[in-house]
Amino acid sequence: MEYEIRRSARRSAAIEIKNDAVIVRVPMHYSDAMAKELVKKHRGWIEKKLRQIDERKKDAALKGFSDEKLTEAEIRRLKNEARKAFPERIEKYAQLVGVTPGKISFGTAKTRWGSCSAGGNIRFNALLMLTPDPVIDSVIVHELCHIKQMNHSKRFYEEVVRVFPEYRKWNGWLKENGKYLLQRL
Numbered sequence: 001m002e003y004e005i006r007r008s009a010r011r012s013a014a015i016e017i018k019n020d021a022v023i024v025r026v027p028m029h030y031s032d033a034m035a036k037e038l039v040k041k042h043r044g045w046i047e048k049k050l051r052q053i054d055e056r057k058k059d060a061a062l063k064g065f066s067d068e069k070l071t072e073a074e075i076r077r078l079k080n081e082a083r084k085a086f087p088e089r090i091e092k093y094a095q096l097v098g099v100t101p102g103k104i105s106f107g108t109a110k111t112r113w114g115s116c117s118a119g120g121n122i123r124f125n126a127l128l129m130l131t132p133d134p135v136i137d138s139v140i141v142h143e144l145c146h147i148k149q150m151n152h153s154k155r156f157y158e159e160v161v162r163v164f165p166e167y168r169k170w171n172g173w174l175k176e177n178g179k180y181l182l183q184r185l
């Protein structure tokens, strides 16, 4: 099994799977042999993780999962697609939430999928076009509900789930997989 050893001023060792590379983070005094031993000991866990990543890539090969960075042209295309695909959905859910959103725009933030200003202007990440449709809906509903409540309180989520009952499932998908898409920026 291939792995990379990274030594740093840390107290304990840990194994991390990043993308599909195995990284062994160890304290300075840790020898290569000790790292090897650690990998051997946790081989089952590592293999399971790598398999999961493989499967995820396979079922996500559906759309935008790849190790390649998105080109500017691809990003432009995603934004154009989003401008066409979003309005109808936004309108549908805005009615259900009972709000009127302000300006809608599309960006490529590296850390967020949507944001809502105090004035009700909403910005969506264009990379949502690479996610399954219910994920797009979950983010739209989340941001629309912020027009009513600018927080992440229990009441806020009650409203989100009322409008979009599958919210937790698809938000979970995004938490799990979204980072791999954002890495393409």
Ligand SMILES: [Zn+2]
Binding pocket: 142, 146, 151, 152
């Ligand atoms: Zn929020």
